Amino acid sequence: xxxxxxxxSVASALAAQEGGADRVELCIALELGGLTPSHAQIALARxxxxxxxxxxxxxxxxxxxxxxxxxxxxxxDIEACVALGCDGVVLGVLDxxxxxxxxxxxxxxxxxxxxxxxxxRAFDLSRDPARGLEDIVALGCERVLTSGAQASAVKGxxxxxxxxxxxxxxxxVMPGAGITAQNIAALAAATGAREFHTSxxxxxxxxxxxxxxxxxxxxxxxxxxxAGQVRAMxxxxxxxxxxATSF
Numbered sequence: 001x002x003x004x005x006x007x008x009s010v011a012s013a014l015a016a017q018e019g020g021a022d023r024v025e026l027c028i029a030l031e032l033g034g035l036t037p038s039h040a041q042i043a044l045a046r047x048x049x050x051x052x053x054x055x056x057x058x059x060x061x062x063x064x065x066x067x068x069x070x071x072x073x074x075x076x077d078i079e080a081c082v083a084l085g086c087d088g089v090v091l092g093v094l095d096x097x098x099x100x101x102x103x104x105x106x107x108x109x110x111x112x113x114x115x116x117x118x119x120x121r122a123f124d125l126s127r128d129p130a131r132g133l134e135d136i137v138a139l140g141c142e143r144v145l146t147s148g149a150q151a152s153a154v155k156g157x158x159x160x161x162x163x164x165x166x167x168x169x170x171x172x173v174m175p176g177a178g179i180t181a182q183n184i185a186a187l188a189a190a191t192g193a194r195e196f197h198t199s200x201x202x203x204x205x206x207x208x209x210x211x212x213x214x215x216x217x218x219x220x221x222x223x224x225x226x227a228g229q230v231r232a233m234x235x236x237x238x239x240x241x242x243x244a245t246s247f
Contacts, residue, residue: 001195001196001238002194003237004023005025005198006027006030006176006225007199008028008030008201009028009037010026010048011224015227019225021051021234022052024052024053026041027056033058036056036057037055046085054089054090056089057078057081057108058074063094064092066093078112078115079111082111088112089112091105092119094125098128099127100126100135102139117139118144123136124150124156125149130162142171142172143171143173144171144173146160146175147176148160151177151178152178153179155178157191160187160191160193174195179233180198180229184233184236184237196233196237198233200233201223
């Protein structure tokens with residue numbers, strides 16, 4: 001079984017690696033659902049990681065209905081990932097009716113060339129998940145990240161299980177959202193999924209001694225993936241895999 005960490009900084013990516021993650025999805029602004037990191041962050045992560053690096057391609061927060069300018073931005077970000085030697089990208093575009101936007105997605109995937117492609121949680125907003133999955137298979141994506149169209153993968157477990165069965169090995173269905181060391185083994189058993197996605201983040205205390213009380217919301221410490229949480233989830237997956245092979 002495989003553990004992917006959504007790392008919101010180079011420091012988070014290194015913590016994920018230290019904790020035993022199998023792959024990093026690099027992004028920023030997890031509080032907004034994740035956005036594309038800077039060129040410098042991608043380059044530094046590529047230089048310092050020994051595990052596979054995928055990069056989130058998402059130009060703004062909000063929905064996944066993108067215009068031509070936004071798609072051009074995403075295409076150039078993908079081209080930068082290719083040039084920097086990343087292992088893959090994470091993308092997704094829907095049309096106004098909630099269908100996978102096949103023409104726009106094909107163009108972005110073409111820009112990725114030989115890089116792996118994950119279709120992100122735009123999938124959870126698609127009108128018909130079963131049809132959406134077939135579209136993503138047709139696009140040639142390696143995997144789809146999903147919470148089962150619910151607020152968390154735990155709540156979406158029934159749909160995730162159905163999607164794993166529908167995919168039947170044609171691509172990987174990767175649960176994400178709300179996954180912890182306490183529930184990851186149960187999710188593996190309930191869904192049949194083999195890859196899992198989580199941020200494993202914690203809030204670090206601020207190092208600032210000077211404080212301005214009226215602006216307290218601007219003075220919190222950073223959110224960073226925690227190597228200990230990653231290690232605990234990786235260990236839970238090892239046990240889950242052993243349990244699965246014992247039957």
